[in-house]
Amino acid sequence: MKQIQTTAFQHDLLTWYQADNRDLPWRKDQDPYKIWVSEIMLQQTRVETVIPYFNRFISLFPTPEALAEAAEEDVLKVWEGLGYYSRARNLQAAVKEVTADYGGKVPDTEKEIRSLRGIGPYTAGAILSIAYGKPVPAVDGNVMRVMSRLLTLYDDIAKPKARIQIENILRDLIPTEDAGDFNQALMELGATVCTPKNPQCLTCPVVSHCHARAEGVESLLPVKAKKKPPRTERWQTTVIVDADGRVLIQKRPETGLLANMWEFPMIESDEQSGEEALIDALTKRYSGIAVDHVTHTQQVRHVFSHIVWEMDVFLVRLKNRVSLSGDELMMPPEELTYYPFSVSHQKIIDGTIAEEVIGKRS
Ligand code: SF4
Structure with missing residues (x-):
């Protein structure tokens, strides 16, 4: 040497x-x-x-x-x-x-x-x-x-x-x-x-x-083997707003990616997933919700070290009022700032929440 x-x-x-x-x-x-x-x-x-x-x-x-x-x-x-x-x-x-x-x-x-x-x-x-x-x-x-x-x-x-x-x-x-x-x-x-x-x-x-x-x-120099390219995951991410104007957020599991961070509900999608499939998945996941209408509001891309998230963001307006507790909560949109969100979901707070939920309320 x-x-x-x-x-x-x-x-x-x-x-x-x-x-x-x-x-x-x-x-x-x-x-x-x-x-x-x-x-x-x-x-x-x-x-x-x-x-x-x-x-x-x-x-x-x-x-x-x-x-x-x-x-x-x-x-x-x-x-x-x-x-x-x-x-x-x-x-x-x-x-x-x-x-x-x-x-x-x-x-x-x-x-x-x-x-x-x-x-x-x-x-x-x-x-x-x-x-x-x-x-x-x-x-x-x-x-x-x-x-x-x-x-x-x-x-x-x-x-x-x-x-x-x-x-x-x-x-x-x-x-x-x-x-x-x-x-x-x-x-x-x-x-x-x-x-x-x-x-x-x-x-x-x-x-x-x-x-x-x-x-x-x-x-x-240095010699460094190329890493495998990150795999892409596609998500339909939903900002669900109930009749009282509150937004549904949920806590991620205690282990794994972004453990214990809060987020808007995400449903894995493929090229074919449309709004109907989205409503179907949401009503199965949250019994008792009645969807009024769905609007595509935003696209968010976030690169982790080994995964890329491609997120289509949908604003989902409900006809009714929803009560949740524990790891799923209905929050007034102004109070979202008290909870930790990852960068990708922060972009949704700055985009869909700020412009479509708070901005269009009055
Ligand atoms: S240590 Fe790095 S910057 Fe310094 S001479 Fe060597 S190669 Fe160049």
Whole structure:
């Protein structure tokens, strides 16, 4: 395997990072809880998007105890729009463990921290190095790209073996002092300089250590097998409004995609599904409803990591009044804002609800 001059590499990387790092709210102190929250939010999400979410989250739940005691619905509401909601549920479950088993102090050993819900090797390394200064690697996609290029590693980075190999290399490369800065510097280098396309090699602080650049192969690395394209699901999504002007919402199951989020009723459709089939399905699902008329109001497309939802939205006006309780509720449309909805259903609140239900009421 190719080698890097450890001390000179550490020096060049840290000098660059410490002179010019971004001013981010979770870097203001070394609070392990705040670092933890930020790292969970940053998974799959850009820094600029995370900042306002992080500030709001920490102002509402400033300590592990505050988060542990919060209602799950309030936590999901603050997370609304960030996506990957299981991150929020796992974070709260793990924080409950921290308050119950560790007196509210985030543990500082790899073994203990890795045992918490939702904490994998990357998050463990980030918290241990940034908050506690421990020389533990934190290998995310950015770091894998940087390391693959620096050392011309041609293993497929989608495979766990490649991540373990890079972790092992980094265990020898991380300085015992400044471990947190070193990890953050590598991530920052990947995010801002050694980018997936067109890496900025001419201004790169570690160009003199980079084997890919020396061999002119930086654009060929890292090697990453193509993911399967996401599968498309088609839904007829219904905004059902009863004679009192209230809207039907329901809670998703406790597990699986968007668990415990609220939504408008969805009926899986195919190319042939029409309004008649929709009314039929709704009256079977909600006995006692009497449909007055149905209008197609909106199309919404939402891409998850592995599924695409193509949603046709229908406004369904009822002739009668409906009473529901539990995981299905009839709500005045103005009160929908108190409930956590996923981004796709939020688009329906901003579209059909705002324009066709609230907007046309008077
Ligand atoms: S020289 Fe280019 S390829 Fe190498 S680490 Fe720097 S930006 Fe990445």
